[in-house]
Amino acid sequence: xxxxxxxxxxxxxxxxxxxxxxxxxxxxxxxxxxxxxxxxxxxxxxxxxxxxxxxxxxxxxxxxxxxxxxxxxxxxxxxxxxxxxxxxxxxxxxxxxxxxxxxxxxxxxxxxxxxxxxxxxxxxxxxxxxxxxxxxxxxxxxxxxxxxxxxxxxxxxxxxxxxxxxxxxxxxxxxxxxxxxxxxxxxxxxxxxxxxxxxxxxxxxxxxxxxxxxxxxxxxxxxxxxxxxxxxxxxxxxxxxxxxxxxxxxxxx
Amino acid sequence: xxxxxxxxxxxxxxxxxxxxxxxxxxxxxxxxxxxxxxxxxxxxxxxxxxxxxxxxxxxxxxxxxxxxxxxxxxxxxxxxxxxxxxxxxxxxxxxxxxxxxxxxxxxxxxxxxxxxxxxxxxxxxxxxxxxxxxxxxxxxxxxxxxxxxxxxxxxxxxxxxxxxxxxxxxxxxxxxxxxxxxxxxxxxxxxxxxxxxxxxxxxxxxxxxxxxxxxxxxxxxxxxxxxxxxxxxxxxxxxxxxxxxxxxxxxxx
DNA sequence: GACAAGATGTGCGATTATCGCACAATATCC
DNA sequence: GGATATTGTGCGATAATCGCACATCTTGTC
Numbered sequence: 001x002x003x004x005x006x007x008x009x010x011x012x013x014x015x016x017x018x019x020x021x022x023x024x025x026x027x028x029x030x031x032x033x034x035x036x037x038x039x040x041x042x043x044x045x046x047x048x049x050x051x052x053x054x055x056x057x058x059x060x061x062x063x064x065x066x067x068x069x070x071x072x073x074x075x076x077x078x079x080x081x082x083x084x085x086x087x088x089x090x091x092x093x094x095x096x097x098x099x100x101x102x103x104x105x106x107x108x109x110x111x112x113x114x115x116x117x118x119x120x121x122x123x124x125x126x127x128x129x130x131x132x133x134x135x136x137x138x139x140x141x142x143x144x145x146x147x148x149x150x151x152x153x154x155x156x157x158x159x160x161x162x163x164x165x166x167x168x169x170x171x172x173x174x175x176x177x178x179x180x181x182x183x184x185x186x187x188x189x190x191x192x193x194x195x196x197x198x199x200x201x202x203x204x205x206x207x208x209x210x211x212x213x214x215x216x217x218x219x220x221x222x223x224x225x226x227x228x229x230x231x232x233x234x235x236x237x238x239x240x241x242x243x244x245x246x247x248x249x250x251x252x253x
Numbered sequence: 254x255x256x257x258x259x260x261x262x263x264x265x266x267x268x269x270x271x272x273x274x275x276x277x278x279x280x281x282x283x284x285x286x287x288x289x290x291x292x293x294x295x296x297x298x299x300x301x302x303x304x305x306x307x308x309x310x311x312x313x314x315x316x317x318x319x320x321x322x323x324x325x326x327x328x329x330x331x332x333x334x335x336x337x338x339x340x341x342x343x344x345x346x347x348x349x350x351x352x353x354x355x356x357x358x359x360x361x362x363x364x365x366x367x368x369x370x371x372x373x374x375x376x377x378x379x380x381x382x383x384x385x386x387x388x389x390x391x392x393x394x395x396x397x398x399x400x401x402x403x404x405x406x407x408x409x410x411x412x413x414x415x416x417x418x419x420x421x422x423x424x425x426x427x428x429x430x431x432x433x434x435x436x437x438x439x440x441x442x443x444x445x446x447x448x449x450x451x452x453x454x455x456x457x458x459x460x461x462x463x464x465x466x467x468x469x470x471x472x473x474x475x476x477x478x479x480x481x482x483x484x485x486x487x488x489x490x491x492x493x494x495x496x497x498x499x500x501x502x503x504x505x506x
Numbered sequence: 507g508a509c510a511a512g513a514t515g516t517g518c519g520a521t522t523a524t525c526g527c528a529c530a531a532t533a534t535c536c
Numbered sequence: 537g538g539a540t541a542t543t544g545t546g547c548g549a550t551a552a553t554c555g556c557a558c559a560t561c562t563t564g565t566c
Contacts, residue, residue, distance in 0.1 A: 006302035008523070009553070010266035014306045021324045023331025030513055039555050044514075049259035053267045054361075057465055061513065061562080064464060065329040067358055067365050067384075071274045073326040074366075074384025076318040078276025084380025092373040105320055108307075112320050113327075115382075117370075120345040127337025129368075130383060131320075131327025211317060212310055261552070262524070283542055292526050297543075314533075314542065 009046075012038060016046045017055065017069075026062035073131065080210055081251045082115050082130075089249075090117035093242035097235060099221050101242065102128065105213040106145040109157060111136055114210060123222050125197060137163055137177055138170045138195040140202030141218035147185040148206055148214040154181060170195045189236055193223055201226040203235055207243040208252035215252065217243050262299075265291060269299045270308065270322075279315030326384065333463055334504045335368050335383075342502075343370035346495035350488060352474045354495065355381065358466040359398040362410060364389055367463060376475050378450060390416055390430055391423045391448040393455030394471035400438040401459055401467040407434060423448045442489055446476055454479040456488055460496040461505035468505065470496050 019027060019035050027035075033043035047063055050056040054068045077083055086103060094101045094117040102116035110133035128134070136142030136157060146154050157163075158174040165172055171180065184190035184204075193201040203226060204218035217239055226232050246252045272280060272288050280288075286296040300316055303309040307321045330336055339356060347354045347370040355369035363386035381387070389395030389410060399407050410416075411427040418425055424433065437443035437457075446454040456479060457471035470492055479485050499505050 005298075006305055007262050007266060007298045008302075009260050009262040010299055010302045011306055013260060013263035013266060014302070014308070017325055020332075021328035023328045025332045028513070040514085041516090041555065042553080045258075045260045045553080046263055049261075049263045049267070052259055053264055055267070059465065064332060065325075066464065067329060067360055067367055067466070069322075069326045069329055070365060070367065070384030071360070071386060072270055072318075072384070073322045074382055074386070075274035075276045076320060076322055077382045077384065078380070079273075079278045079317060081380065083382040083385065084377065087371070087380065087382065088373070088375075088377050091371050091375070095373045107320055107324070112323060114320055114323065118340070118344055120341070120348045122341075122344070124337065124341050127331070127334065127340065129327055129330045129336035129340065131323030131325070131330065132336065133324060133327070211319065212312065213320070281542070293543085294526065294545090295524075298524080 012036070012042065013046045013049060016043065017050060020056075020063075020065045020069075026059065026064040028061050028063065032063075077115070077130070080114075081249070085249050085251060086115050086246065087117065089242065089245050090115055093117075093238060093245070094119050094122070096238045096241075097219055097221075099123065099219060099225070100125075101217065101219050101239070102141065103207070103210075103215055103217055103246070104134070104141050104145065105210050105215050106136065106142075106149060106153075107133070107213070109136060109160075110134060111139060111142040111145050111216070114215070123200070123220070123225075125200065125220065135164065135166070135196070137172070138166050138192065139218075140190040140192040140204035140220075141216050143181055143184050143190040143192065144204040144206055144216035144218065145214070146181045147190065148216065154178065166196050167194055167198045169193075189239070190218075191226075191232065193227065199223050203232065203239060205236070205239045205243050208247050210252060217246065265289070265295065266299045266302060269296065270303060273309075273316075273318045273322075279312065279317040281314050281316065285316075330368070330383070333367075334502070338502050338504060339368050339499065340370065342495065342498050343368055346370075346491060346498070347372050347375070349491045349494075350472055350474075352376065352472060352478070353378075354470065354472050354492070355394065356460070356463075356468055356470050356499070357387070357394050357398065358463055358468050359389065359395075359402060359406075360386070360466070362389060362413075363387060364392060364395040364398050364469070367468070376453070376473070376478075378453065378473065388417065388419070388449065390425070391419050391445065392471075393443040393445040393457035393473075394469050396434055396437045396443040396445065397457040397459055397469040397471065398467070399434045400443065401469065407431065419449050420447055420451045442492070444479075444485065446480065452476050456485065456492060458489070458492045458496050461500050463505060470499065 033040045056063045100118040100122040104111040113132045163172040190204045201223045202220045204216050207217045286293045309316045353371040353375040356367050357364040366385045416425040443457045454476045455473045460470045
């Protein structure tokens with residue numbers, strides 16, 4: 001990398017840091033060298049820097065993230081008033097749904113959760129938090145984000161054949177997915193049942209923008225809770241009200 | 254920095270990234286050069302790298318974090334099963350408290366929120382999220398974290414005279430704070446009223462460890478809600494039950 | 507306990523990345 | 537429109553970083 005374009009050592013370091021984003025409990029320096037393809041000595045120096053700066057801690061030969069990284073992402077959340085404005089609204093509507101609600105944006109090929117709230121009675125999934133990434137094609141929130149994306153983004157995603165199948169009923173045919181995304185665009189909401197997690201259904205609506213990215217609001221519940229048309233319509237109505245409430249806030253204009 | 258010790262360019266880059274942790278909506282390259290003390294050209298190159306790697310976006314001359322940073326911190330949350338295990342427990346006990354509950358660890362001179370939950374009726378503060386930093390001396394959760402810290406850490410903090418006063422009643426006398434921390438250690442809980450946010454009171458108990466750091470569990474409510482002894486005892490009982498529930502989980506053993 | 511495999515630590519010469527500065531261009535503010 | 541602030545760029549010098557090889561330590565298997 002020519003110096004005018006940036007700092008290649010920093011870019012390498014960011015790749016090392018990103019290795020920890022996958023959520024494994026800990027990685028060795030050897031793991032990191034393998035995952036990044038960097039020379040062992042380079043990987044080691046970059047890890048030592050992360051330790052020195054407080055982002056990693058060393059437990060024997062295993063390195064793990066410290067909570068310091070949460071501080072940086074809190075900067076993002078604070079900049080967009082997620083804690084002060086968005087979260088209370090999500091808490092309110094999670095109660096009205098008596099379940100779970102999440103706000104996400106599209107980031108690369110994922111739906112990236114920015115905030116979420118759930119009541120105690122909400123169905124426990126594999127544990128999504130702010131920062132969790134969900135695939136776009138088998139989830140309601142993902143399809144709504146695709147519905148709000150330019151056509152070339154959708155086309156590019158659907159070209160990656162074959163798309164991964166998460167359950168026996170995951171739709172992966174490009175034509176069918178294009179149709180589903182178009183339907184979400186037209187109807188102003190997306191509904192998916194059992195295509196990402198068996199037994200789970202999702203519903204999503206569009207809502208404003210965060211930074212430069214369009215956002216979607218979604219809820220996930222057991223199939224039984226969202227399958228009945230009346231229950232689904234009620235949930236959709238609550239989601240729309242939540243979207244309106246969020247839409248009134250300057251940060252999500 | 255000798256190469257054997259790490260990568261100084263990466264360290265500088267991490268300092269640039271950390272500038273965004275303060276939560277301002279956006280920073281210019283000039284802002285970053287000022288805050289870090291780096292030469293303008295260095296700051297620019299490091300910012301370009303963050304843009305190239307997808308962590309920042311440029312809006313005119315203002316740079317702002319993208320949600321990609323949330324992904325890295327989600328790695329920390331996933332590694333410690335915050336979403337799958339901790340969050341549902343916090344959601345349950347937030348409802349029992351009919352308010353707010355948060356889990357924090359000590360990081361440098363702050364209480365760093367790792368997870369939190371609130372009901373719709375919870376008092377809205379300045380908007381704390383995972384990653385938010387609170388000062389240690391004027392908050393219940395902070396005092397409990399100090400109560401769980403080695404004596405030298407406490408001494409070092411109290412030596413930084415004068416400690417900041419957040420309200421008219423913020424205690425800053427080292428002797429009195431040492432006493433309060435000792436009381437929290439002995440009683441197994443900390444209670445603070447109106448010392449951090451006017452009109453807000455906090456209650457905290459110790460709970461296990463996350464990674465290598467000891468943790469505390471706290472709740473915050475209006476002074477009126479926690480001032481009556483009976484209400485406070487009830488809240489304390491619920492917090493202790495939450496701590497027990499969390500303590501049963503391997504990740505917080 | 508021995509051996510093999512895997513991981514980490516270290517030194518070092520070569521090379522490249524990065525540095526900081528100066529100058530130019532652009533944008534914003536009054 | 538002028539002043540101020542910010543950004544963009546080129547470039548020679550310097551220091552950081554590179555990757556490799558060798559050594560040491562730790563872990564796993566028999």
